[in-house]
Amino acid sequence: MALTYLEAIREAQHRALSTDPSVFIYGQDVAVFGGAFKATKNLSREYPGRVLDAPISEDAILGVAIGAALEGMRPIVEMQFADFSSLAFNQIVNQAATHFWRTGVPCPLVVRLPSGGTPGSGPFHSQMMESIYAHYPGLVVLTPATVGDAYSMLLEAIALDDPVIFCEHKFLYYHLKEEALPQESLPVGKARIARMGRHASVVTYSAMVHEALRAAADLALEGYEIEIIDLRSVKPIDSDTVLASVARTGRLLCVGESFPWGGVCAEVVARVVADGFNLLDAPPQRLNARDTPIPYHPNLWAAHRPTASAIAESLRRLLRF
């Protein structure tokens, strides 16, 4: 009985609802319909009154989650697409993120963001927003890349006393399957070595982990052993694991699907050079999406985001240095 990444997300919510009476789910079309991607399928039937359809009011949806969290609930908000969280931006970064620091009262909530590109989705149904939210103090930003992490990290997110932005990747929803849910898992805040290597380190997260793994497989044929670090959480970033990898390989490529200016890759590079400058045998490099909105046509989209072959190309340049 193989489980997809999407089913793992549903299972995690199922388990949270069944074990913690303070959990509820709020979002557009999450109840009877089970959500635009079916991540909450059947949950409203199994947990009547705890999975509620919201009006098209992203600001108020977050406001509700925040208010409920202050009263001890643990709301899970589903945004229909990550891109629409731009309308809840104020409540997330100014209300949820600042609340504990300002008042001493925690604001435990999870915002699920169906993120990232899929062919034909265009500029407003493809965005990655982890770099925006991670900029703000007070938020935890998670970017699971595997079925197991989708499950265990979502459960951990719900249990955390801080507001969590949970960036799940739509491209992985149906593609990615695993045989069973994990019994154990790394804690939030720890990166994972997705593949061991010694010639270069690729630091990445979310769907790009899989592109990077494919690139590493290609380069293995050319005799290079590429280490792949899956950050898992982009705020906090596990600098130790990243630095340890760079210490082994001497070379760093950071890959992200989001826009190139600033963000996760810039942050990782800036940390590595500040604390591990002498570990580097070559200039650390970044590979991101292009600096334009995300194109709708699949031909353009495929050239907009980093792919296995683009990563392999960047790695070859890095290895030649």
Next chain:
Amino acid sequence: MALTYLEAIREAQHRALSTDPSVFIYGQDVAVFGGAFKATKNLSREYPGRVLDAPISEDAILGVAIGAALEGMRPIVEMQFADFSSLAFNQIVNQAATHFWRTGVPCPLVVRLPSGGTPGSGPFHSQMMESIYAHYPGLVVLTPATVGDAYSMLLEAIALDDPVIFCEHKFLYYHLKEEALPQESLPVGKARIARMGRHASVVTYSAMVHEALRAAADLALEGYEIEIIDLRSVKPIDSDTVLASVARTGRLLCVGESFPWGGVCAEVVARVVADGFNLLDAPPQRLNARDTPIPYHPNLWAAHRPTASAIAESLRRLLRF
């Protein structure tokens, strides 16, 4: 007749209104009242019908500016505080920023953001948002640090065919004075060497330029010549000027007032190490505000943002390396 930074902003708007009939100003309390900071003082009287008070509707204010821009106008929007632009975030990053790329029709508008900390202003009247907007393709993000730049860059911003986020620093409004407005000025997109030096480069922008200059003056007493680069524009970033400076000094400290995760400083460091790795004699460093919301009490605020003495301290560490 000395002119403040704030008066320069008013003068630039005055001049734009007088020379270009397609310019108008829209924002809360900008008309008779002349704006919360008086940046539009008297303009509604001098240009009747072209300086309009808006309701408390940041999303719609930006929508109006975008619609008007599509029809060939050149709106200047004043946000009462940069922090409230979080409510116009969607219109800015998804509508204004993407419009030219999607349709081929330009969207020339300027959003003036009274930015940055002043004592006692607290978490919601002190924010720097340049790192957020610069992340998005399609926006130009300007951060003037001098009276002359406040004037000339605002005029250039209005003339540009792209949407411009104009981050003016409230701490400079009244403090900063110059004898006359500039006749000539560097174009948008070019950084400025604010002080020449040879032992280390500080790359910074906005109010931090002045803190950095003070730190450099201190270090001069200790025998160090610190070069200060004022980025002026954080999107685009003038990498050439930055790299040329690092080539001269071999040492880089990047200073920003915004939150530490990601943003301008990470971007600058990542660019410098990618393209100028071999120019560096020491690990490049960053200095930002602390990773918490901006405190209200002046005692805390002073320790939250980088100051001349914190910059000097960072430089001393960097020089010792």
Next chain:
Amino acid sequence: MPEVSVAAVAEAERLRGAYRWMLLARRLEEKISSLYHSGKIVGGVYLGRGQEAFSAALGVSLWRGRDIFAPLIRDMAGRLAFGEPLLDPARTYLGSVLGPMRGRDGNIHRGRPAEGMPAMISHLGSMVSVVCGMLMARRFKGDLEAVGAACVGDGATSTGAFHEAVNLAAVERLPLVIAVANNQFAYSTPTERQFACRDLTDRAAGYGIEGHAVDGTDLAECLMVFEHAVARARAGHGPQLVVGTLLRLTGHGAHDDAAYVPEALKRTPLGRDCLERAGQHLITRGLATPEELDRWDREVTEEVRQAVATAQQDPVPEAAGETWRALCSDLQP
């Protein structure tokens, strides 16, 4: 032959014209839907089935080339009626690089902003204030006659963007027509989970604007109401809120079977097909013959066939040809 007044002739022409746009939209969307199901469409498909009367009536009530029309996801009929070339939808749905968005954006997001038809972003409610800005620009430039129309659904009325824009339009007394197609659902969410007022026209007084309710399945009524609303807006009476009551006769998107729509609701008057009703109306009132309607059907079907055939021959976008520049000025990022 009995004498007929000029007004009656004009009304007949408007009805016949609007009907033909409805028919064209219906046939085009049927074609797109079938192409979608055979995997030939690039991107998502959202259809206006059941909403053609409301949409077309608005489109024909506006002045082509002078007014502003901001369609939403179910406004194929209104777009065509307002003057969108048939090739625009054909090209965008089929992924041609010659469409107005050049493959960068698609389908319902297409527009021709320089010709009064903004290109929508997905975020519901966001286009209403853009139309306000366009109208304010017209006013600045001395054009006091142009009207702007913004289309939204029942669900979009819950957005902050919608509220801010309508309120602002009222303050500025803009010649804005807000067309709300209340099709009873926002995706799967029924109106009782979306708002609690008796009728969405009850909102008009709260904004200090004029409100109009209309049976959205009745073309003649839609035409009358929209012509009236547009005329009021044009005459300086400020924003006009027009709420059409109807039912979405299709899934939210082509991927959705709309199993959540109760059968009983489909059998109410809301569930009537506006296209059939309009055809009947034309025939009953003697404004068209069944043969004429059949002929139009053949004509529009052929128009659709040709547009699709052309679009299918078109070149597709190639990454190599892209500039990958989002800025319009020559600043180097």
Next chain:
Amino acid sequence: MPEVSVAAVAEAERLRGAYRWMLLARRLEEKISSLYHSGKIVGGVYLGRGQEAFSAALGVSLWRGRDIFAPLIRDMAGRLAFGEPLLDPARTYLGSVLGPMRGRDGNIHRGRPAEGMPAMISHLGSMVSVVCGMLMARRFKGDLEAVGAACVGDGATSTGAFHEAVNLAAVERLPLVIAVANNQFAYSTPTERQFACRDLTDRAAGYGIEGHAVDGTDLAECLMVFEHAVARARAGHGPQLVVGTLLRLTGHGAHDDAAYVPEALKRTPLGRDCLERAGQHLITRGLATPEELDRWDREVTEEVRQAVATAQQDPVPEAAGETWRALCSDLQP
């Protein structure tokens, strides 16, 4: 001595109680204002002068310790009436580290969210949905009795956040009281640049909720209306919109001379001082003697003096003592 009914005694007590809170708020704010002008206040000062009746009436109508009260920038009277310790404002304005926000946030942003008084963020309209969420949490936990009140100004009604929250509250039929203090201005912007409806209560029908208009300068009327609205909300009749009409008898902030407020407007009934009116009312109806009012005045003035004196002795925040951690969990950023 004439016989008096229990209800009359209770009403007298409510009026006297509310008046005393108004007086305390007025004297405290006068003190803060004078400290501000001598440079002793940390941060900005926004005063509720002229709005004490409206605010206090709401505060006393709620159940302390059970209900929820989300004040805004002019609700000193309501806060105190709802149970905020006098030391909270004193400490925040004077920058004590012992205030509820510990110097991290200040003044009007103070709150005690664990005791039903959320700490506002500046972004107007944003707190209304937070109260909705608190009420939904109460409902989840089986508390069907608690009422939540959210205060806003006329200007905040233009925000998308306000609209989304009120609409959502109506859909969920939450026991929410929305108190709109229409003080004729948002900073310098008069209501005619803010909305175009005849009266803000016209919005109620558009949300499908109950609306109440009240003369915000009349304490007795405010008390009656708020008690009624709170009771309706508590009894399950859904959200209640209460709009108080009054005038801000001060600048927007202590820095603002409000030169833009027309003199003529100040001389209308809107410009009456609610505190004076309430005092007169108590005396005229024989519910208090002038001597009593004077005594209360001396009492509250002394309370204010003591609170300020205490706060002035308090330690101030020191950077060295700060954790500089925004996360509550032990994750290491």
